[in-house]
Amino acid sequence: MTWLITGGAGYIGAHVARAMTDAGERVLVLDDLSAGRPARLPAHLPLVEGSSLDGDLLKRVLAEHAVTGVVHLAARKQVGESVADPTRYYRENVGGLATLLEAVAEAGIRRFLFSSSAAVYGNPDVDLITEDTPCAPVNPYGETKLAGEWLVRAAGRAHGISTVCLRYFNVAGAASPELADTGVFNIVPMVFDRLTRDEAPRIFGDDHPTPDGTCVRDYIHVADLAEAHLAAARRLTEPDASGDLTVNIGRGEGVSVRELITVIGEVTGDARPAVVRARRPGDAPRAVACAALAAEKLGWTARRGVREMAESAWQGWLLHHGGRPGD
Numbered sequence: 001m002t003w004l005i006t007g008g009a010g011y012i013g014a015h016v017a018r019a020m021t022d023a024g025e026r027v028l029v030l031d032d033l034s035a036g037r038p039a040r041l042p043a044h045l046p047l048v049e050g051s052s053l054d055g056d057l058l059k060r061v062l063a064e065h066a067v068t069g070v071v072h073l074a075a076r077k078q079v080g081e082s083v084a085d086p087t088r089y090y091r092e093n094v095g096g097l098a099t100l101l102e103a104v105a106e107a108g109i110r111r112f113l114f115s116s117s118a119a120v121y122g123n124p125d126v127d128l129i130t131e132d133t134p135c136a137p138v139n140p141y142g143e144t145k146l147a148g149e150w151l152v153r154a155a156g157r158a159h160g161i162s163t164v165c166l167r168y169f170n171v172a173g174a175a176s177p178e179l180a181d182t183g184v185f186n187i188v189p190m191v192f193d194r195l196t197r198d199e200a201p202r203i204f205g206d207d208h209p210t211p212d213g214t215c216v217r218d219y220i221h222v223a224d225l226a227e228a229h230l231a232a233a234r235r236l237t238e239p240d241a242s243g244d245l246t247v248n249i250g251r252g253e254g255v256s257v258r259e260l261i262t263v264i265g266e267v268t269g270d271a272r273p274a275v276v277r278a279r280r281p282g283d284a285p286r287a288v289a290c291a292a293l294a295a296e297k298l299g300w301t302a303r304r305g306v307r308e309m310a311e312s313a314w315q316g317w318l319l320h321h322g323g324r325p326g327d
């Protein structure tokens with residue numbers, strides 16, 4: 001097997017590339033480096049600089065490297081940006097996927113793994129979100145992920161491609177500091193950013209219907225997520241792996257914003273109390289995965305907890321920001 005990992009120079013993609021190469025898989029990366037960094041990748045790993053929107057390049061790369069499976073992570077991922085510029089998100093996330101799937105079908109590739117997101121669910125009012133919970137995304141980013149899933153499954157059926165869509169919940173942490181997320185778009189780096197600016201972390205709403213009044217989420221260590229990709233890739237190579245599979249990738253355990261901030265305070269040694277602001281419109285009180293299907297179908301379960309996520313993310317923050325605020 002030779003796997004093409006699109007977006008492999010990004011935060012999650014680099015972890016997936018490392019987990020798959022460590023497990024003995026042959027891997028190459030395609031990334032337009034709009035958000036990725038080549039330094040995240042081992043020097044020997046082939047990196048093609050290019051876009052998933054470039055069909056000719058994709059066809060050439062798939063043929064030249066005799067690619068037999070694709071892991072597609074390349075995408076824009078900022079919710080606010082998707083609200084401000086939805087056409088760009090549809091063009092790059094859905095259009096890029098369509099271009100890639102055309103090239104995959106033409107090359108006769110039969111295995112395809114797609115990075116989806118819990119954003120496809122929107123804000124369902126359930127204790128645990130299962131894969132059967134109705135999808136109702138609340139922003140264009142989530143819509144592009146849901147449309148992407150539909151496209152992946154339809155192309156799979158039309159061209160005999162076995163597909164897996166992984167719906168990631170809240171990703172955090174790093175397998176090693178140099179692989180850490182350098183953006184400040186998720187709660188863990190946002191809290192680090194506040195602390196290094198000498199400001200108190202913020203909590204948006206402590207009057208939600210949750211045990212401590214703050215929002216509850218399902219945090220997943222990126223190293224566990226990378227192992228889920230490896231398990232999914234292995235499943236796709238089994239002889240009976242036809243059809244499509246869509247699974248949640250979470251821990252099945254809720255952690256409140258206040259609990260998370262307490263852990264971050266312990267890890268950073270800066271346990272200043274958070275300030276409470278008004279609720280943000282559209283924030284679901286609770287979003288926690290049912291993780292049973294991933295265990296059943298992929299034989300995968302998350303192993304790492306929130307403390308490991310916070311500690312490893314903090315080491316990455318210190319390496320990339322040197323104790324300074326983010327850009």
Ligand SMILES: NC(=O)c1ccc[n+]([C@@H]2O[C@H](COP(=O)([O-])OP(=O)(O)OC[C@H]3O[C@@H](n4cnc5c(N)ncnc54)[C@H](O)[C@@H]3O)[C@@H](O)[C@H]2O)c1
Pocket residue numbers: 006007008009010011012013030031032033034035036037050051052053072073074075076077092096115116117118168169170171186
């Ligand atoms: N980080 C999360 O919490 C999270 C949660 C759910 C789903 N996801 C999904 O996981 C995937 C990876 O996310 P990430 O957090 O590693 O983001 P990231 O921005 O670090 O990585 C995305 C990578 O894709 C590359 N890229 C973007 N558009 C491209 C294109 N058209 N052609 C080629 N390369 C392109 C970027 O340069 C970057 O290296 C995305 O599909 C994202 O939607 C992320």
